[in-house]
Amino acid sequence: xxxxxxxxxxNHYLLLSAVLFVIGFIGFLTRRNLIIMFLCTxxxxxxxxIAMIAFGAYHGNVQGQVFLIFILxxxxxxxxxxxxxxxxxxxxxxxxxxxxxxxxxx
Amino acid sequence: xxxxxxxxAACVAGAIGLLFLLPxxxxxxxxxxxxxxxxxxxxxxxxxxxxxxxxxxxxxFYILAFLAVAGAVRMITHSRPVYSALYFILVVLATAxxxxxxxxxFMAFTLIIVYAGAILIxxxxxxxxxxxxxxxxxxxxxxxxxxxxxxxxxxxxxxxxLLAALLGMMYRGTSQMPAHAVTHVPADSELEMxxxxxxAALREAELIRHGERVESxxxxxxxxxxxxxxxxxxxxxxxxxxxxxxxxxxVGVSLLSEFPVSxxxxxxxxxxxxxGAVVLARKETAGDAAASxxxxxxxxxxxxxxxx
Numbered sequence: 001x002x003x004x005x006x007x008x009x010x011n012h013y014l015l016l017s018a019v020l021f022v023i024g025f026i027g028f029l030t031r032r033n034l035i036i037m038f039l040c041t042x043x044x045x046x047x048x049x050i051a052m053i054a055f056g057a058y059h060g061n062v063q064g065q066v067f068l069i070f071i072l073x074x075x076x077x078x079x080x081x082x083x084x085x086x087x088x089x090x091x092x093x094x095x096x097x098x099x100x101x102x103x104x105x106x
Numbered sequence: 107x108x109x110x111x112x113x114x115a116a117c118v119a120g121a122i123g124l125l126f127l128l129p130x131x132x133x134x135x136x137x138x139x140x141x142x143x144x145x146x147x148x149x150x151x152x153x154x155x156x157x158x159x160x161x162x163x164x165x166x167f168y169i170l171a172f173l174a175v176a177g178a179v180r181m182i183t184h185s186r187p188v189y190s191a192l193y194f195i196l197v198v199l200a201t202a203x204x205x206x207x208x209x210x211x212f213m214a215f216t217l218i219i220v221y222a223g224a225i226l227i228x229x230x231x232x233x234x235x236x237x238x239x240x241x242x243x244x245x246x247x248x249x250x251x252x253x254x255x256x257x258x259x260x261x262x263x264x265x266x267x268l269l270a271a272l273l274g275m276m277y278r279g280t281s282q283m284p285a286h287a288v289t290h291v292p293a294d295s296e297l298e299m300x301x302x303x304x305x306a307a308l309r310e311a312e313l314i315r316h317g318e319r320v321e322s323x324x325x326x327x328x329x330x331x332x333x334x335x336x337x338x339x340x341x342x343x344x345x346x347x348x349x350x351x352x353x354x355x356x357v358g359v360s361l362l363s364e365f366p367v368s369x370x371x372x373x374x375x376x377x378x379x380x381x382g383a384v385v386l387a388r389k390e391t392a393g394d395a396a397a398s399x400x401x402x403x404x405x406x407x408x409x410x411x412x413x414x
Contacts, residue, residue, distance in 0.1 A: 019178075072216065073375060084384075
């Protein structure tokens, strides 16, 4: 194990993580293509992964990395279900526009 | 708090830059947006370090961080979905490079194999299956929903207010944390659970005799206790100097000794997701309709003796 991360370096990684998360968030809100919206959630997962690994390096243990294994599991499950839903919706209306399904609102 | 005002100003500049970059019919303002966004990212990073050299951060961090952020911005602003997915692969590769910087090699390669190799390829398949052109005359034309953004101003404002709040909290929180965490574990303590690895290393260094096996390891003293049927058993030998726990060993020991239940739950989640995906995505076939229709089912055999 290498030297634990300093606070200054941890700040750098957390800033990068926050920027990536917000970019994914904005993408999720602005894009109208269903597949791109789900890609943006994957980007937010990436941001969380960077924060996990950086905090793990700061504490000098591997629990952050172990947690990332579970994040990857959830991401894989989410991708499988989301893509199955997208395929189902596309079969029904032949479009990927999220606004076409706006009557689903409560 | 000069650096916080620089970071907040960088958030405003980044918001304006991203607003210009989001997909729209008129692409004239996109280069200005790119310059503003890049400048905002650089100003934010410089405000954090304030000219100091941070331990653990070198020029590769800045290169990889720039690649990750630029790939992410291009991913949400590119109007063709296939390119968006390819830019996301760039983000994944840059993130994997950052993990190598943080001495997490196993997770870096797992990320490349699982994300770039499996999840993103599935996304690409679905994008290519579901892609449609608006009409047959212009097969390269963009569909309306790919070419325009939904509520770009509101989303950008909300997003960057969130970013400013996150960074403010982060800066205040980390300035109260100790410079180095006290939870640092002693080096190579996992060797006490990795008897097989110690055994192999001792055999390679020819420190272990025929018929002996490793009974226990003391990582603090760097010694191993060997037992055998010979009269001088048990016997202490010192470990080879180049025997260390690498990243894969540490992750494996932690995963199986501290989180075994979570590992089982992760397996259950994966299996349920697989079943759910199959149930959601399969087509209704003629056989299904016949099976669910009670009239078309095969006639039940009459009870014995009823026919006579």
